[in-house]
Amino acid sequence: MTTTPTPPHSLRTAAEPDTVPDPPPGAPDLHETDGHQPLRRDGDLLLTGRARFVDDIAPRGLMHAAILRSPHPHALIRGVDATRARERADVEVVLTGADAVDLATPLPHFFEPSIVGCRTTEFRCLATDRVRWVGEPVAAVVATSLAAAEAALDDIVVDYEPLPAVLDADEALREDAPVLFEEWGDNRLGLFPFAEGDAAAKIAAAPHVIRDELRVGRQHVAPMETRGYVAEWEPGGRLTLWASTQNPHPLRTNLATTLGVPEDRVRVVATRMGGGFGHKFNGYGEEPLVCLLSRLADAPVKWIETRKDCLLVGAREFTHRFEVGFDDDGVVLGLSDRIVGNIGCLAPWGGWSMTFPAGMTFPGPYRIADYAIESVPVVTNKAPWNGFRGYGKEQAAMALERIMDLVAEHRGIDPAEVRRRNFIPPEAFPFWTAAKHLDSGEYAAALDKALALAGYDALRERQAAALAQGRHLGVGIGFELTPEGGDFAGSFVRGFDTSTVRVHPSGAVSVLTGVTSPGTGNETSIAHLVAREFGIAVEAVGVTQGDTDSCPYGFGNFTSRSLATGGAAAVLAARELRERMADAASALLDADAADFEFRDGAVVSRTAPETSLTFAELAETIYRRGLAAPGLDQPLLEVTRIDLPHNFHHVPDDQGRFSAYPSFPYSAHVALVEVDAETGVVEVLEYSAIDDCGVVISPGFVAGQLYGAIAQGIGGALWEEVPYDEDGAPAAETFKHYLTPRAPDLPSFRxxxxxxxxxxxxLGTKGAGESGVGGAMAALLNAVNDGLRPLGVHAHRVPLTPPVVLDAIVSGGAP
Structure with missing residues (x-):
């Protein structure tokens, strides 16, 4: 029996080839790295503080916007009096929800819930008759300075009628709970079931069964740079929006829809980003709101998100209630997990959809034939989620890895050995589960390398010696599988992308691509790939991203897809241009086109190396003599191509299986911690990891992604949380309250x-942007529990802050 949610296949991608296209003769082998790590584009600007971000954009006559937000988690809006604010001399515009109704249509969703069978509703850029979370935008002010705009907010009087609110997901599921959206009847957004076999029967018949619970507290992305927008209208009615966004083209489409402007009259420029991580997916009300304010003020308007407002946006608040049956050898026979995601209030931002991969990723890297997973997104009166690196996949990693350790503890088997006995073997790939077609993997080999890198046996010896001294060291293993590159037809979350490659008469090359960079340096890797195809210096290749006036339509940055789609598309375009230029060289030099190779800035005959032209000479000749000289029949040195991974399965097979994700990187982690049993403080002493993201194009960038992902995972496991007070307001408003890891809090990573x-x-790539988060969270969760094991307790509440650890010790580990 296989049970899956209805896949998003109402709109299919075009016919998809079964295999990756073969490279043309002479093309470099992209599955072999050349060991060259190009320098980061504009790295000197970043290091010296001269790089320009959205807050550096300052058109002449710039005005500033501030937003009035709800102080209530749930209330009716009986009226808004903005008279005094409008009378202020330094105020240009005051806009309320009632005012905005006639100026903008409802907001398009980043990911429309109904595509995957969930409930949905409409949202406006400003609340009109009801607020459903503390921080929801109610009114906006434009003034000559930010200080003046913020001061004017105090002069706006809103008449609220408070309503009962619900903050806990389990309470929100009760029949007598306050309902956020009355037309729904309850607070369940939807249900995502993933199942194969008969888990209940296998668990019931298993020799050993464990039932337990894991709770993960609400967390936040915490990008270095918050969101920001600068809007300006030209006299002719053309709009330019500079935005710290990951998805400029879909944002342009949505702005055109919301504002009633032809799309070709809207330009979105995605400025350099100081971190995205999903926080800068589009769908926010501030996007069209700033544009409206600029049009009303007849001046450019800037809005920059405050850290307090940034911290409103949540993620990752999940509860797992799992049951696992296994045999004497620790082999899992049956598994069930009911996952409840407290997504806060639904919003167009799309973060709610993290509940889908939270369930879909099961059973991870393990060969478990019988499992039943339910993931339930539940709305509450907390602020909405947006995306967060890991995107719910870290939930499967934490639950599965905790289960493996519990099985090992129950049977007295080493945790590494339990994993080996349950891994999918290399010869089984490609491997189907209910909602994944796994591409390739050598999971046991990666784990063994991680154990060797960490010196696992020596760590166990140190642990035993420390315990004899009354110290509690813990060794934790974490293994994560991270589905990447998702394609959800019917939305703008697509698995393909577009790149244009243009060769100029001088021999310079331009790449214009639909993928964007959140600050990771993928533009450098794309330039490197194209330079390799042409055999020219990487410095001769320019890359343009994020400008909707220049770049072909693309879907931006998400789910670690930039090189697998935009980079691959650029390679295909470059290859087509290589063929055109080789044909031209054949006509000019009277040699076989297949005999030419592109290297060292020249086009050279393999059989007669003296027969050659420089790359620049050939390009200029094609422009000057194309269509005039014999054989120069194609003078257009510009190609646009689309590419995608060839592993999407949108229409379920005869067993109901489908796969919306095509690539599956993975990593193995080993952490050593010390737990102070008197204070509950956890210190991370050592950390080792092995990553497998397929072919690595730029090793330095991949390592940088892993460093950051592991740091985020450790922070999420030990410190990061946004608690809410009894009044329904978030208690973390600054980084004094939201505790991200500092450099001294972390060891050097191996x-x-x-x-x-x-x-x-x-390219043979799988994606490297999210790997490390789930593995780190799982490794730390297991390490802390391993340190607590001599005390006979478990701590299953993340983050594992000192109060949580102490409470587990005092309470005996009860959830």
Missing amino acids: LEHQHTPSPFTL
């Missing part, structure tokens, strides 16, 4: 790589 190429992507 990182190495394993390479198992994907057979379904042009």
Whole structure:
């Protein structure tokens, strides 16, 4: 029996080839890295503080916006009196929800819930008759300075009628709970079931069964740079929006829809980003709101998100209630997990959809034939979620890895050995589960390398010696599988992307691509790939991203897809141009086109190396003599191509299986911690990890992604949380309250790589942007519990802050 949610296949992608296209003769082998790490584009600007971000954009006559937000988690709006604010001399515009109704249509969703069978509703850029979370925008002011705009907010009087609110997901599911959206009848957004076999029967018949619970507190992305927008209208009615956004083209489409402006009259420029992580997916009301304010003020208007407002946006608040049956050898026979996600209030931002991969990722890297997973997104009167690196996949990693350790503890088997006995073997790939077609993997090999890198046996010896001294060291293993590159037809969350490659008469090359960079440096890697195709210096290749006036339509940055889609598309375009230029060289030099290779800035005959032209000479000749000289029949040195991983399965097979994600990187982690049993403080002493993201194009950038992901995972496991007070307001408003890890809080990381190429992507890549988060969270969760094991308790409430650890010790580990 296989049970899956209705897949998003109402709109299918175009016909998808079964295999990756073969490279043309002479093309470099993209599955072999050349060991060259190009320098980061504009790295000197970033290091010296001269790089320009959205807050550096300052058109002449710039005005500033401030937003009035709800102080109530749930209330009716009986009226808004903005008279005094409008009378202020330094105020240009005051806009309320009632005013905005006639100026903008409802907001398009980043990911429309109904596509996957969930409930939905409409939202406006400002609340009109009801607020459903503390911080929901109610009114906006434009003034000559930010200080004046913020001061004017105090002069706006809103008449609220408070309503009962619900903050806890379990309470929100009760029949007598306050309902956020009356037309729904209850607070359940939807249900995502994933199942194969008969888990209940296998668990019931298993020799050993464990039932337990894992709770993960609400967390936040915490990008270095918050969101921001600068809008300006030209006299002819053309709009430019500079935005710290991950998805400029879909944002342009949505703005055109919401504002009633032809799309070709809207330009969105995605400025350099100081971190995205999902926080800067589009769908926010401030996006059209700033544009409206600019049009009403007849001046450019800037709005920059405050840290307090940034911290409103949540993620990752999940509860797992799992049951696992296993045999004497620790082999899992049956598994069930009911996952409840407290998504806060629904919003167009799309973060609620993290509940889908939270369930879909099961059973991870393990060969478990019988499992039943339910993931339930529940709305409450907390602020909405947006995306967060890991995107729910870290939930499966934490639950599965905790289960493996519990099985090991129950049977007295080493935790590493339990994992080996349950891994999918290499010869089983490609491997189907209910909602994944896994591409390739050598999971046991990665784990063994991580154990060797960490010195696992020596760590166990140190642990025993420390315990004899009354110290509690813990060794934790975490293994994560991270589905990447998702394609959800019917939305703008697509698995393909577009790149244009243009060769100029001088031999310079421009790449214009639909993928964007959240600050990771993927533009450098794309330039490197194109330079390799042409055999020219990487400095001769320019890359333009994020400008909707220049770049072909694309879907931006999400789910670690930039090189597998935009980079691959650029390679295909470059290859087509290589063929055109080789044909031209054949005509000019009277040699076989297939005999030419592109290297060292020249086009050279392999059989007669003296027969050659420089790359620049050939390009200029094609422009000057194309269509005039014999054989120069194609003078257009510009190609646009689309590419995607060739492992999407949108229409379920005869067993109901489908796969919206094509690539599956993975990583193995080993952490050593010390737990102070008197204070509950956890210190991370050592950390080792092995990553496998397929072919690595830029090793330095991949390592940088892993460093950041592991740091985020450790922070999420030990410190990061946004608690809410009894009045329904978030208690973390600054980084004094939201505790991200500092450099002294972390040890040096030992990182190495394993390479198992994907057979379904042009470059052999799998994606490296999210790997590390779930593995780190799982490794720390297991390490802390391993340290507590001599005390006979478990701590299953994340983050594992000192109060949580102490409470587990005092209470005996009860949830």
